[in-house]
Amino acid sequence: MGLANGKAYEALGRNPEAAPAVRANFLLGLVFAETIAVYSLLIALLLWLH
Numbered sequence: 001m002g003l004a005n006g007k008a009y010e011a012l013g014r015n016p017e018a019a020p021a022v023r024a025n026f027l028l029g030l031v032f033a034e035t036i037a038v039y040s041l042l043i044a045l046l047l048w049l050h
Contacts, residue, residue, distance in 0.1 A: 004029050005026055005029045005030060005033070008022050008025060008026040008029065009026075012026075
Protein backbone atom coordinates (compact mmCIF):
# COMPACT_ATOMS: atom_id res chain seq x y z
CA MET A 1 0.00 0.00 0.00
CA GLY A 2 2.76 2.41 0.86
CA LEU A 3 4.58 1.86 -2.42
CA ALA A 4 1.41 2.43 -4.42
CA ASN A 5 0.70 5.68 -2.60
CA GLY A 6 4.29 6.80 -3.15
CA LYS A 7 3.87 6.17 -6.86
CA ALA A 8 0.67 8.25 -6.77
CA TYR A 9 2.68 11.17 -5.39
CA GLU A 10 5.23 10.71 -8.16
CA ALA A 11 2.48 10.64 -10.77
CA LEU A 12 1.01 13.89 -9.44
CA GLY A 13 4.42 15.50 -9.51
CA ARG A 14 4.99 14.52 -13.13
CA ASN A 15 1.48 15.17 -14.43
CA PRO A 16 -0.57 17.60 -12.31
CA GLU A 17 -3.42 17.53 -14.83
CA ALA A 18 -4.16 13.92 -13.86
CA ALA A 19 -4.83 14.90 -10.24
CA PRO A 20 -8.57 14.05 -10.17
CA ALA A 21 -7.99 10.51 -11.45
CA VAL A 22 -4.99 9.86 -9.23
CA ARG A 23 -6.49 11.46 -6.12
CA ALA A 24 -9.37 8.98 -5.89
CA ASN A 25 -7.03 5.99 -6.04
CA PHE A 26 -4.62 7.66 -3.63
CA LEU A 27 -7.32 8.26 -1.02
CA LEU A 28 -8.56 4.70 -1.42
CA GLY A 29 -5.03 3.46 -0.77
CA LEU A 30 -4.78 5.60 2.35
CA VAL A 31 -8.07 4.21 3.64
CA PHE A 32 -6.89 0.63 3.09
CA ALA A 33 -3.56 1.30 4.78
CA GLU A 34 -5.28 2.86 7.80
CA THR A 35 -7.75 0.00 8.01
CA ILE A 36 -4.95 -2.56 8.00
CA ALA A 37 -3.23 -0.67 10.82
CA VAL A 38 -6.38 -0.54 12.95
CA TYR A 39 -7.14 -4.23 12.41
CA SER A 40 -3.56 -5.14 13.29
CA LEU A 41 -3.81 -3.17 16.52
CA LEU A 42 -7.12 -4.82 17.36
CA ILE A 43 -5.72 -8.30 16.77
CA ALA A 44 -2.62 -7.51 18.83
CA LEU A 45 -4.78 -6.31 21.72
CA LEU A 46 -7.02 -9.37 21.52
CA LEU A 47 -4.02 -11.69 21.55
CA TRP A 48 -2.42 -9.80 24.43
CA LEU A 49 -5.58 -9.88 26.55
CA HIS A 50 -6.32 -13.50 25.82
